[in-house]
Amino acid sequence: MKAQVQYRFRKIEVPQFATFKENYSEQTKEVSFQTNTQFSFDKDQNVLSSRIDVSMYKDDKPLLKIEIYCYFEIMADSLENIRQDNQYIFDPGLLVQFASLGYGTLRGVIHEKTLNTPLNNFILPPLYYGDIIKTAFAVPI
Numbered sequence: 001m002k003a004q005v006q007y008r009f010r011k012i013e014v015p016q017f018a019t020f021k022e023n024y025s026e027q028t029k030e031v032s033f034q035t036n037t038q039f040s041f042d043k044d045q046n047v048l049s050s051r052i053d054v055s056m057y058k059d060d061k062p063l064l065k066i067e068i069y070c071y072f073e074i075m076a077d078s079l080e081n082i083r084q085d086n087q088y089i090f091d092p093g094l095l096v097q098f099a100s101l102g103y104g105t106l107r108g109v110i111h112e113k114t115l116n117t118p119l120n121n122f123i124l125p126p127l128y129y130g131d132i133i134k135t136a137f138a139v140p141i
Contacts, residue, residue: 003081005094007072010047012105016067017113023061024118031122032057037099037129041088041139046079048072048090050102054110054124064119066110070102083141090137096129103127 034055041048049071056064082088107124114120 002091002093003078005078005082005090006075007048007078008075009070009101010073011069011071013069013071014066014109015069016053016065017109018065019114019117019119020062020064021117023058023063026118028058028063028118030058031063033124035103035127037102037132039090039095039098039137041090041137043139043141046074046076048074048098050098052099052102052106054106056119056122056124063122064110064114066106066113068102068106068109070098070105072098072101086141088139088141090139092130092133092136095133095137099129099133100127103129 034057035052036054037050037052039048039050049069051067051069053065053067055062079088082090107126110124111120
């Protein structure tokens with residue numbers, strides 16, 4: 001049985017957002033996206049962070065770059081529930097939840113920051129992190 005993990009969304013940061021209008025043209029009808037996701041855990045604060053960065057390209061030319069951090073405070077009792085030997089084990093299902101919350105947040109930020117620009121016509125496609133995240137994240141205690 002998987003352990004119940006209680007958490008709260010603590011903070012959102014967008015340290016990077018840039019558009020490259022010089023690489024856009026009215027003929028741009030299709031774009032591609034590259035997405036990277038990674039996790040880290042601050043043991044002093046009991047905070048797991050999900051970092052997601054997305055780049056939008058037309059051919060090899062960047063059109064947009066964004067990086068977002070979502071911070072989740074894990075309740076102390078929950079940390080004990082996921083403790084195994086000398087590490088915390090964040091199972092893939094929980095990581096999928098955190099990454100999905102971050103990705104949805106990122107999609108909203110892109111939409112809002114590109115309003116009234118031609119880049120707003122390109123919608124970042126949904127991702128199902130359940131197809132991507134297959135292994136647990138182990139953090140030594």
